[in-house]
Amino acid sequence: xxxxxxxxxxxxxxxxxxxxxxxxxxxxxxxxxxxxxxxxxxxxxxxxxxxxxxxxxxxxxxxxxxxxxxxxxxxxxxxxxxxxxxxxxxxxxxxxxxxxxxxxxxxxxxxxxxxxxxxxxxxxxxxxxxxxxxxxxxxxxxxxxxxxxxxxxxxxxxxxxxxxxxxxxxxxxxxxxxxxxxxxxxxxxxxxxxxxxxxxxxxxxxxxxxxxxxxxxxxxxxxxxxxxxxxxxxxxxxxxxxxxxxxxxxxxxxxxxxxxxxxxxxxxxxxxxxxxxxxxxxxxxxxxxxxxxxxxxxxxxxxxxxxxxxxxxxxxxxxxxxxxxxxxxxxxxxxxxxxxxxxxxxxxxxxxxxxxxxxxxxxxxxxxxxxxxxxxxxxxxxxxxxxxxxxxxxxxxxxxxxxxxxxxxxxxxxxxxxxxxxxxxxxxxxxxxxxxxxxxxxxxxxxxxxxxxxxxxxxxxxxxxxxxxxxxxxxxxxxxxxxxxxxxxxxxxxxxxxxxxxxxxxxxxxxxxxxxxxxxxxxxxxxxxxxxxxxxxxxxxxxxxxxxxxxxxxxxxxxxxxxxxxxxxxxxxxxxxxxxxxxxxxxxxxxxxxxxxxxxxxxxxxxxxxxxxxxxxxxxxxxxxxxxxxxxxxxxxxxxxxxxxxxxxxxxxxxxxxxxxxxxxxxxxxxxxxxxxxxxxxxxxxxxxxxxxxxxxxxxxxxxxxxxxxxxxxxxxxxxxxxxxxxxxxxxxxxxxxxxxxxxxxxxxxxxxxxxxxxxxxxxxxxxxxxxxxxxxxxxxxxxxxxx
Numbered sequence: 001x002x003x004x005x006x007x008x009x010x011x012x013x014x015x016x017x018x019x020x021x022x023x024x025x026x027x028x029x030x031x032x033x034x035x036x037x038x039x040x041x042x043x044x045x046x047x048x049x050x051x052x053x054x055x056x057x058x059x060x061x062x063x064x065x066x067x068x069x070x071x072x073x074x075x076x077x078x079x080x081x082x083x084x085x086x087x088x089x090x091x092x093x094x095x096x097x098x099x100x101x102x103x104x105x106x107x108x109x110x111x112x113x114x115x116x117x118x119x120x121x122x123x124x125x126x127x128x129x130x131x132x133x134x135x136x137x138x139x140x141x142x143x144x145x146x147x148x149x150x151x152x153x154x155x156x157x158x159x160x161x162x163x164x165x166x167x168x169x170x171x172x173x174x175x176x177x178x179x180x181x182x183x184x185x186x187x188x189x190x191x192x193x194x195x196x197x198x199x200x201x202x203x204x205x206x207x208x209x210x211x212x213x214x215x216x217x218x219x220x221x222x223x224x225x226x227x228x229x230x231x232x233x234x235x236x237x238x239x240x241x242x243x244x245x246x247x248x249x250x251x252x253x254x255x256x257x258x259x260x261x262x263x264x265x266x267x268x269x270x271x272x273x274x275x276x277x278x279x280x281x282x283x284x285x286x287x288x289x290x291x292x293x294x295x296x297x298x299x300x301x302x303x304x305x306x307x308x309x310x311x312x313x314x315x316x317x318x319x320x321x322x323x324x325x326x327x328x329x330x331x332x333x334x335x336x337x338x339x340x341x342x343x344x345x346x347x348x349x350x351x352x353x354x355x356x357x358x359x360x361x362x363x364x365x366x367x368x369x370x371x372x373x374x375x376x377x378x379x380x381x382x383x384x385x386x387x388x389x390x391x392x393x394x395x396x397x398x399x400x401x402x403x404x405x406x407x408x409x410x411x412x413x414x415x416x417x418x419x420x421x422x423x424x425x426x427x428x429x430x431x432x433x434x435x436x437x438x439x440x441x442x443x444x445x446x447x448x449x450x451x452x453x454x455x456x457x458x459x460x461x462x463x464x465x466x467x468x469x470x471x472x473x474x475x476x477x478x479x480x481x482x483x484x485x486x487x488x489x490x491x492x493x494x495x496x497x498x499x500x501x502x503x504x505x506x507x508x509x510x511x512x513x514x515x516x517x518x519x520x521x522x523x524x525x526x527x528x529x530x531x532x533x534x535x536x537x538x539x540x541x542x543x544x545x546x547x548x549x550x551x552x553x554x555x556x557x558x559x560x561x562x563x564x565x566x567x568x569x570x571x572x573x574x575x576x577x578x579x580x581x582x583x584x585x586x587x588x589x590x591x592x593x594x595x596x597x598x599x600x601x602x603x604x605x606x607x608x609x610x611x612x613x614x615x616x617x618x619x620x621x622x623x624x625x626x627x628x629x630x631x632x633x634x635x636x637x638x639x640x641x642x643x644x645x646x647x648x649x650x651x652x653x654x655x656x657x658x659x660x661x662x663x664x665x666x667x668x669x670x671x672x673x674x675x676x677x678x679x680x681x682x683x684x685x686x687x688x689x690x691x692x693x694x695x696x697x698x699x700x701x702x703x704x705x706x707x708x709x710x711x712x713x714x715x716x717x718x719x720x721x722x723x724x725x726x727x728x729x730x731x732x733x734x735x736x737x738x739x740x741x742x743x744x745x746x747x748x749x750x751x752x753x754x755x756x757x758x759x760x761x762x763x764x765x766x767x768x769x770x771x772x773x774x775x776x777x778x779x780x781x782x783x784x785x786x787x788x
Contacts, residue, residue: 051221221263260691299382305331323410324490334416347360347390347409364378408429447472476499537771546757548696557728567763576624582627584659585657591630605769655697661702
């Protein structure tokens with residue numbers, strides 16, 4: 001088992017991040033950050049928060065260790081940016097502390113310091129610099145660094161010294177009055193979890209458990225002290241890799257830290273007989289997505305049975321959706337319904353208890369193009385919550401021991417119609433296998449993955465088999481005679497024969513050519529697909545590298561200020577738009593600045609001038625499988641690798657970008673000899689990660705300082721030869737504008753292990769869109785070169 005253990009380090013490109021970018025664009029447009037921040041402070045609203053749960057990730061404990069805090073509370077009353085309620089609660093907290101002589105634990109809701117220029121700190125605190133030690137630097141009396149949720153470890157210094165921000169220590173929640181911005185949602189925090197740690201905790205608390213394929217299966221905590229057989233109880237599933245749990249009885253789920261805290265509290269209550277344990281995890285709040293789930297159920301109930309569709313409408317739907325080979329009876333077996341207007345189908349996702357938690361609507365729309373009318377297919381999802389279900393789960397019976405996983409709902413119906421086998425569709429296609437659905441597949445002894453007929457789906461199936469436990473997984477190799485299930489039905493192929501040809505995933509140390517013969521043939525027969533995902537913005541790069549492939553290590557270097565981050569941002573965004581799940585680790589530039597650049601590249605607009613278009617493009621950007629690590633500056637390589645491993649497991653990341661190696665290592669702490677040794681170890685770790693996790697890693701490395709007139713080469717990469725030896729691809733950004741009148745900027749492919757093709761790709765920068773992509777709009781202005 002690998003230690004994939006740091007979900008708190010992942011920052012999704014979600015609503016909390018887009019609010020940062022919107023305000024950054026707005027401040028840039030106004031041209032006055034100081035005036036804007038003052039207005040923002042005046043528009044603050046304060047509302048009392050509900051009492052936080054013990055496991056709430058928004059709770060930041062800190063101790064007050066000096067009576068000087070009394071003057072701090074008194075001075076805060078004169079500060080207009082602090083609410084009166086907050087001041088009163090601060091005084092009350094200090095009085096309780098003074099009487100009981102113990103540490104106080106307050107809940108702080110933090111608004112990012114980049115937004116504000118108002119400080120709560122007194123002049124005395126700033127000059128003596130003792131506030132950082134008295135507030136956040138001391139965590140229950142220990143003078144070590146405190147990690148604030150959703151921020152790097154160095155942020156506590158900015159929070160407690162001279163960096164100003166509105167803050168309410170009373171548990172009040174500070175929020176923008178504008179609907180365009182909101183609270184910073186702290187990221188979920190968890191500690192490293194080993195399978196042995198989970199087993200020890202269950203044993204110490206007298207939990208009966210058994211080991212499953214992906215989870216440890218135990219009992220609901222409210223049954224743990226009762227003498228009931230394990231098979232007769234509602235189950236508690238604990239992921240043996242991440243510690244994520246799902247309780248069938250209480251319909252609650254969460255991370256390992258939440259489980260341990262709530263179980264400990266519950267058992268203490270039971271032992272003292274304070275109340276009847278009719279429900280566990282009382283301290284946890286239900287996901288806000290329950291409202292969305294209810295809407296999805298209402299939408300599904302408002303639809304009509306497929307059998308009630310008029311024949312003309314059914315024929316039109318089956319033609320445009322390409323499901324002519326499927327019968328209405330098969331669709332009804334999977335709870336598919338028709339829209340009230342009979343212009344589409346509604347496909348439900350079902351949870352483990354048979355509850356509909358989301359629906360996917362596929363609707364036909366008529367679009368006029370001149371004098372002609374065209375029909376297009378529009379897909380909509382009713383819920384954007386974290387509830388996960390499987391399409392077709394309602395047709396699965398408890399005695400079934402074999403199941404087929406497909407990436408498409410109609411493929412699952414086709415398998416069931418042709419063979420009678422139970423088949424379900426993954427909630428997000430072949431892009432991700434959420435860990436939330438793994439408990440639903442725990443009791444199956446044979447899992448066949450039939451994700452489609454493309455090479456990409458074959459690689460995805462192999463990745464998913466690792467998560468599902470490859471000892472029970474069978475894969476169907478894509479080929480001309482083995483397309484996806486729906487295509488096989490329409491072509492009249494024997495689906496039972498195709499399913500029997502599925503091969504068991506096995507690990508062997510020694511193999512022969514006979515075992516690899518089909519793989520070699522596939523490499524030759526499907527050379528274009530084997531080459532990987534093609535770039536759309538950089539077609540010339542396809543002729544050199546042939547494509548972007550899993551399991552490779554790419555080293556990218558270039559002079560300081562030449563635009564490495566700008567190019568690699570556009571480079572990775574191009575792949576992400578095509579469905580390559582991407583994780584960014586920006587150790588040099590903060591995520592807000594990076595996302596601001598990405599959003600301009602994505603929209604191909606200058607959003608500073610087109611702020612009205614922000615919401616439109618931000619909504620589309622949110623749908624991309626793009627995630628960000630919250631590391632910044634120097635960071636331990638083990639923490640970085642654990643975070644990347646967790647992302648591959650949970651988010652099925654296929655591409656990791658690390659920008660850049662020197663900032664991550666913090667070379668100023670090493671001698672000239674040690675830094676080379678440390679860099680070699682770091683590069684080896686990234687190489688091993690790319691190979692073992694079947695994930696592409698793009699590593700940005702600064703070159704050695706050389707004369708500006710000299711071109712950079714492979715030997716110009718900083719450090720020893722380890723980086724160039726381990727890399728599968730080496731890209732060099734050459735900038736000759738300052739050394740030659742006709743100098744240009746271009747990307748040089750200096751190493752290509754897959755194909756061997758070398759060459760250059762000229763670049764032109766569009767200042768408005770911050771993109772090097774060819775054909776980007778320039779609004780009639782001359783392209784200029786980027787410096788970042």
